[in-house]
Amino acid sequence: MAIDLVTRREWGARSPRGAYGRLTSTRGVKVHYTGGQVSPDIVNDHDKCVALVRSIQNHHMDGNGWMDVGYSMLVCPHRKVFEGRGPNRVPAANGSGLNSAHYAVLGLVGSSGLTQPNDDLLHGILDAVEYLRDKGGAGREIKGHRDGYSTSCPGEALYAWVRRGAPRPGGGGGPADPPPAFPGRTLAYPPLMSGEDVRTWQRRMRERGWNIDVDGLYGPGSREVCRTFQREKGLPVTGAVDRATWNAAWEAPVT
CATH class of the missing domain: 3.40.80.10 (Peptidoglycan recognition protein-like)
Incomplete structure (x- = not known):
């Protein structure tokens, strides 16, 4: 950079x-x-x-x-x-x-x-x-x-x-990276799930201000953050990161 x-x-x-x-x-x-x-x-x-x-x-x-x-x-x-x-x-x-x-x-x-x-x-x-x-x-x-x-x-x-979203002058867009694509699997607990997709979602939720460990392990703490986030955004409260919940983590306004 x-x-x-x-x-x-x-x-x-x-x-x-x-x-x-x-x-x-x-x-x-x-x-x-x-x-x-x-x-x-x-x-x-x-x-x-x-x-x-x-x-x-x-x-x-x-x-x-x-x-x-x-x-x-x-x-x-x-x-x-x-x-x-x-x-x-x-x-x-x-x-x-x-x-x-x-x-x-x-x-x-x-x-x-x-x-x-x-x-x-x-x-x-x-x-x-x-x-x-x-x-x-x-x-x-x-x-x-x-x-x-x-x-x-x-x-x-x-x-x-x-x-306006703090765009780069000259049409360069804002400083944020494009949102990552849904990984193709729903993140849920139990059982304990792990992987880089879990870490990516946790990191994004931390960036949005949520108190969440970015450890790549989808356990009870991640599930509770997911439930609260879904409730806030009017999504079905399942505690599982499906495609809609994943996309909302990048696209929904931060409140």
Whole structure:
């Protein structure tokens, strides 16, 4: 996976003032904007992007009293992805009680000045999302900060893009892989079933936010998650992953 990563050392990050909380998986990523004025000059001067990222960290540490910058990653209009807290670390920007469910990715646009994300910034956000999936166990959700928290963030332009499914600019589609085909057998218990198809379904349910072991073994725990999911989606409650339940795991809206 290609990503133009700017490490903390490269952008001159301050050292954190404490230990990070640890994350091994999340439901996905929440997208943010600065909420203030961003100079349009940063589009033509990457050094100003670096300075802005430093100022954001200073505000979070000195103004908010946080131990570090609150975001997992920060993205500029040159498709460069700045390492914030990074993968496997709890962010601080999503709101009280919400940080362990999603990583936080900031796009360097604001409520005034530079308000419209260019294509490189959108690509960079998706590069950051894929990086957090690969390195930090981020799930498939891409949400706006305002989803579940009372705020105008990430602004109208970025949020409209999120609501469209966060597509790649230029018709490249969203970052999600195509859903896998139904494996041809119904996953049920008893008896205990095992296999890569079980693991694939369990992983998908974990990505959707369910508390499920991804061990490739379809036992009572997987059956109970299946039953609850079927009930939520209006499917026959059998506890068995048939074709309709399998497809719903990828196609049904996440609630």
